[in-house]
Amino acid sequence: MSIRALLSITLILAIVLGLNGYIGWHGQVFLSNQLGHFFHAGWYWPVFWVVALSYLLAWAGSKALPAAASRVLKIIGSYWFAIMQFGFLLLPLTDLAAGVLHLAGVSSQTYIPFLGWLAIAIMVLLMLRGSYNARSPILRKYEITVPKQAGDWNQLRVAVASDIHLGSIVGNRHLRKLVKHVNSLKPDLILLPGDVIDDDIRPFIRYDMGTTMRELQAPLGIYAVLGNHEYIGGHIPAFVEQMNRIGIRVLMDEVVHIQDRMYIAGRKDKASERMAGGRKELKELLTGTDPDQPIIVLDHQPYHLDKAEQAGADVMLSGHTHRGQIAPNHFITGRLFELDWGYLRKGRLHAIVSSGFGTWGPPIRLGSRSEIIELVIHFKSNEKEEE
Numbered sequence: 001m002s003i004r005a006l007l008s009i010t011l012i013l014a015i016v017l018g019l020n021g022y023i024g025w026h027g028q029v030f031l032s033n034q035l036g037h038f039f040h041a042g043w044y045w046p047v048f049w050v051v052a053l054s055y056l057l058a059w060a061g062s063k064a065l066p067a068a069a070s071r072v073l074k075i076i077g078s079y080w081f082a083i084m085q086f087g088f089l090l091l092p093l094t095d096l097a098a099g100v101l102h103l104a105g106v107s108s109q110t111y112i113p114f115l116g117w118l119a120i121a122i123m124v125l126l127m128l129r130g131s132y133n134a135r136s137p138i139l140r141k142y143e144i145t146v147p148k149q150a151g152d153w154n155q156l157r158v159a160v161a162s163d164i165h166l167g168s169i170v171g172n173r174h175l176r177k178l179v180k181h182v183n184s185l186k187p188d189l190i191l192l193p194g195d196v197i198d199d200d201i202r203p204f205i206r207y208d209m210g211t212t213m214r215e216l217q218a219p220l221g222i223y224a225v226l227g228n229h230e231y232i233g234g235h236i237p238a239f240v241e242q243m244n245r246i247g248i249r250v251l252m253d254e255v256v257h258i259q260d261r262m263y264i265a266g267r268k269d270k271a272s273e274r275m276a277g278g279r280k281e282l283k284e285l286l287t288g289t290d291p292d293q294p295i296i297v298l299d300h301q302p303y304h305l306d307k308a309e310q311a312g313a314d315v316m317l318s319g320h321t322h323r324g325q326i327a328p329n330h331f332i333t334g335r336l337f338e339l340d341w342g343y344l345r346k347g348r349l350h351a352i353v354s355s356g357f358g359t360w361g362p363p364i365r366l367g368s369r370s371e372i373i374e375l376v377i378h379f380k381s382n383e384k385e386e387e
Helices: 003-038 041-052 054-060 067-103 108-135 172-184 202-206 209-213 228-233 236-245 270-274 305-311 330-336
Strands: 138-146 155-160 189-192 222-224 248-250 254-258 262-266 295-298 315-318 342-346 349-353 371-379
Touching: 003 041, 003 067, 003 108, 041 054, 041 067, 054 067, 067 108, 067 202, 138 349, 172 209, 172 371, 202 209, 202 236, 222 262, 228 236, 228 270, 236 248, 305 342, 305 349, 315 371
Parallel strands: 138 371, 155 189, 189 222, 222 248, 262 295, 295 315, 315 349
Antiparallel strands: 155 371, 254 262, 342 349
16 A cells, blocks of 8 residues: 555544544534433443444444344444534534623523434434435436437437445345336336446355346347446455346447347446556547447546547446435535536537436435436437537
8 A cells, every 4th residue: 555545544544433433522512411410421422433433333243143143233324324414514603602692691401402303303304314315226327429320320328327335334225216217218228327336245245135136128239337436345256246147238348239220338447547447548449330330438437538429429427426326415515527417418418317216325315306317419410410
C-alpha cells in the first residue's frame, strides 16, 4: 500500500471517528438528561461504538463471524450511515439553537429534551421517507432516435437496471419487484450496467437470488457489465459463473452483434485501470464494428462521454452515481460527473445515467429514487435526424 493511500485511509478514519464521537456526545447529553441517575456512560459508550462501527466490524469479521451475525451487523451499520449523515447536517443546527436558547436564559432542562426529541423526530421522518423512496422503484422512460438502420427493426425496447447491489441489504424481496416491473415492460432486451451485487457474492448464493433473477425475460437476451463493487468484492469469476447459470452474459471488454443488426459493447469497470491488464480504450474495443449499425455501450461509471462519442457510440448507458442517493450528496456527484443522472445529448451520442435500482449502505434515498429505465430506441435510415 502506498503512503498516499495510507494517508487517505487514515484521514477518512479520523473523520469517521470524529463525526461519530460528536454524535455520541450528543446522545450522552440527551440520554443523561432523560434517564438521570439510570444513565451510565460505562455501558453507553461500548454499545455506541459497536453500533457506530458495526459495518466495519461486519466487513473485518466476514470470514470469522457466523453469516447471521455478520448480516445483522451490516444491516445496523448500513442504517447508521444514514444517521451519520443526518447527524452531520442536523446537530450543528441543534447546537446553534441550544446556544441561542441558553443566551436567552432558557434552562437546559427545558431546551435539551425539546431539541433532542425534535432532532429524533426529524431523523425518523427522513428515514421513513427515504426508505419509501428506496423500496418503491419507479419506471422512467426515455425515447431516442438513432439515425441508423438496424435491419428491419423500426424500434427496440430496452429495460435498463443499474446498481442493483444484491447482498445482505438488498435481497429477494426487492429483486422480485425488479422482475415484476421489467417483465411488465415486455422488453426486447435487458441491460444491467454494473454493480449487480454488493461486493460479496456469498449472500447472492446463500439466499438463492439466482432463482429469482432467472425469471427476467427478453427475447434478445440479458447482458451485464462489471461495476466497481464486483471488483471490490473480488469474486468476479464466481459472479460470472452465477450469471452464466441464469442466462445473463457478462461482457468484459467484449462486443456482441445482436442478430446482425446492432452492437452491444460492454466495458470492464474503470476500477480495472488500477489492476494488471486494465481495460481497453473504447475506440480499440469498437474496432471492427460496422459504424453504419447502431452501437450501445455499457460503461458502469459515466466518465469521458466525449470519448464515447468520438469512438462512434450511439448510446451509452451507465449508473454508479446513485444521484448521490441521499441529498445533498447530489451536489457532489453533480460536480464529479458531466452527467450524474438522467439524459444528455452529446453530439450524436445519447448518454443516460441511472440513479440505480438498489442502494449502497443504508436502504435510504432522499433526492433520488430507485428506478428502472424503459428505453425506446427508434431507428432511421436517413443521416439527418428529424427535429
